[in-house]
Amino acid sequence: MTHSMQGPARTRFAPSPTGWLHIGGARAALFSFLLARKTGGQFLLRIEDTDRKRYVPGSEEDLMEGLRWLGIHWDEGPDVGGPYGPYRQSQRAHLYRKYAEELVKKGHAYYCFCTPERLRRMRERQRKLGLPPRYDGHCRRLDPEEARKRVEAGEPHVVRFKAPREGTITGHDFIRGPITVANKDIDDYILLKSDGLPTYHLAVVVDDHLMRITHVLRGAEWLSTFPLHVHLYRAFGWEEPVWVHLSTFLKPSGKGKISKRDMEEIRKMGYAGVFIRDLREAGYLPEAINNWIALMGWSYDDRTEFFTMQDLIEKFSLERLKPSPAAVNFDKLDHFNGLHLRALSPEDLARRLVPFFHKAGYTHVTAEDLLPIVPLIQTRIHTLADAPRLAGFFFEEDIQHTPEAFEEFLVRHKKVKLDLATAYRALQKVYQRLQEVDPWNAENLEAALRALSEELGLKPRKLFSAVRVAVTGRGVSPPLFETLALLGKARTLRWLRQGLEVLAGMLASQTDASEAAPA
Numbered sequence: 001m002t003h004s005m006q007g008p009a010r011t012r013f014a015p016s017p018t019g020w021l022h023i024g025g026a027r028a029a030l031f032s033f034l035l036a037r038k039t040g041g042q043f044l045l046r047i048e049d050t051d052r053k054r055y056v057p058g059s060e061e062d063l064m065e066g067l068r069w070l071g072i073h074w075d076e077g078p079d080v081g082g083p084y085g086p087y088r089q090s091q092r093a094h095l096y097r098k099y100a101e102e103l104v105k106k107g108h109a110y111y112c113f114c115t116p117e118r119l120r121r122m123r124e125r126q127r128k129l130g131l132p133p134r135y136d137g138h139c140r141r142l143d144p145e146e147a148r149k150r151v152e153a154g155e156p157h158v159v160r161f162k163a164p165r166e167g168t169i170t171g172h173d174f175i176r177g178p179i180t181v182a183n184k185d186i187d188d189y190i191l192l193k194s195d196g197l198p199t200y201h202l203a204v205v206v207d208d209h210l211m212r213i214t215h216v217l218r219g220a221e222w223l224s225t226f227p228l229h230v231h232l233y234r235a236f237g238w239e240e241p242v243w244v245h246l247s248t249f250l251k252p253s254g255k256g257k258i259s260k261r262d263m264e265e266i267r268k269m270g271y272a273g274v275f276i277r278d279l280r281e282a283g284y285l286p287e288a289i290n291n292w293i294a295l296m297g298w299s300y301d302d303r304t305e306f307f308t309m310q311d312l313i314e315k316f317s318l319e320r321l322k323p324s325p326a327a328v329n330f331d332k333l334d335h336f337n338g339l340h341l342r343a344l345s346p347e348d349l350a351r352r353l354v355p356f357f358h359k360a361g362y363t364h365v366t367a368e369d370l371l372p373i374v375p376l377i378q379t380r381i382h383t384l385a386d387a388p389r390l391a392g393f394f395f396e397e398d399i400q401h402t403p404e405a406f407e408e409f410l411v412r413h414k415k416v417k418l419d420l421a422t423a424y425r426a427l428q429k430v431y432q433r434l435q436e437v438d439p440w441n442a443e444n445l446e447a448a449l450r451a452l453s454e455e456l457g458l459k460p461r462k463l464f465s466a467v468r469v470a471v472t473g474r475g476v477s478p479p480l481f482e483t484l485a486l487l488g489k490a491r492t493l494r495w496l497r498q499g500l501e502v503l504a505g506m507l508a509s510q511t512d513a514s515e516a517a518p519a
């Protein structure tokens, strides 16, 4: 029997603290959270830390911090508690032996005393014969009564599942339909280890049952042991949850499953990566990440692409999950980040930019300082981290003008192609004209410079490019007139003067060079 699809869902995210939160985990958590919110149920966080060997210090904090940052909040969990705690499996260790023994009593499991050495030799033999690695059933044949005595005498042992040798088992995955495997292909998996701790397989089933989980949403990598979990539920006689194995993520190329080993490759391609902490640091918004991962394996109507968390809660449904694997598309993430950046209020964006300016070395910048700059850059940045690169100069008293910038953005620029002498003459005029602008605002600045471009017979694009480079020392900046207005008159004129000096130097060395050249 399976839990019904109606009514409030109790879902869980059950990460093992073996690494940083990545987009695969975040998506399983998000969908579980959405289902619980949508149905008025509960979402739980359970830390599955029974494999001490794979424990990575700091990963539990990273998982929690990442989820919180994404806005995926749990109703029950190791930090907040709840009626079915504790929510960390290492603190539930005492619980599992009883269930393992229940299975032994019912004839669905048995004690195994094989030494690591015997298992090693067994595997070696199987490898040589080209057989699949699995337990050979040595202790399955022991007399149960005798085995129990050995356990009582304190002999080291594990508890193994007694997979039936005949017949098949069929589990039902909500998006994949019935999945049938032959029982003879199921290994006698270890359920309880020699240290008395459960393996994932026993712990997940016992805890999902005790915590009254109605829907299990998890990665497709668990499909291979799904039949074992179904066996365990049936052996205990418990009601099964609705099972949903989410689609796999493929590499950006679409060729093959994405794995930890691909991380370097992905970074080399210029992407921030798949860990939430890296995406956060690269300046992606949690809203954009949620939107992006939600649409990997789920869709609403194949048209709508912009979703807030509230939209997702309202529109999410298991029926629209897709089992087919999807390639991770980082360009889409940029696209969603753009959409969500533009949807933020200026105050909100200013606030979120603060840490990025601090990190870029503008350590005293406040949200209030950033507020006037936000309208100039909101549509021009792809990530929060772009902002200091684009607008950091607003917080500089002085900047460095380089001949290279003039070369690149005036002389050689495809759409500008302005020679240095013309630029110099025009900018001297600009300097005079700007001194007269009063009040100093974008409107007056534009009027003054447009009039001047006409008088000089110089295309506005050319003149404005020259002003941009000469004042800011760069070829790309927020809109010119607003930029000058914000910089203020004194700073604009000072920087322009410095720009003119650099230009003069370039012209002088040009003349020197032509004089030195043979006639």
Ligand code: GLU
Pocket (backbone or CB within 6 Å): 013, 014, 015, 016, 048, 200, 204, 217, 218, 219, 222
């Ligand atoms: N601890 C498992 C993992 O980290 C949980 C899988 C599940 O959700 O059942 O992948």
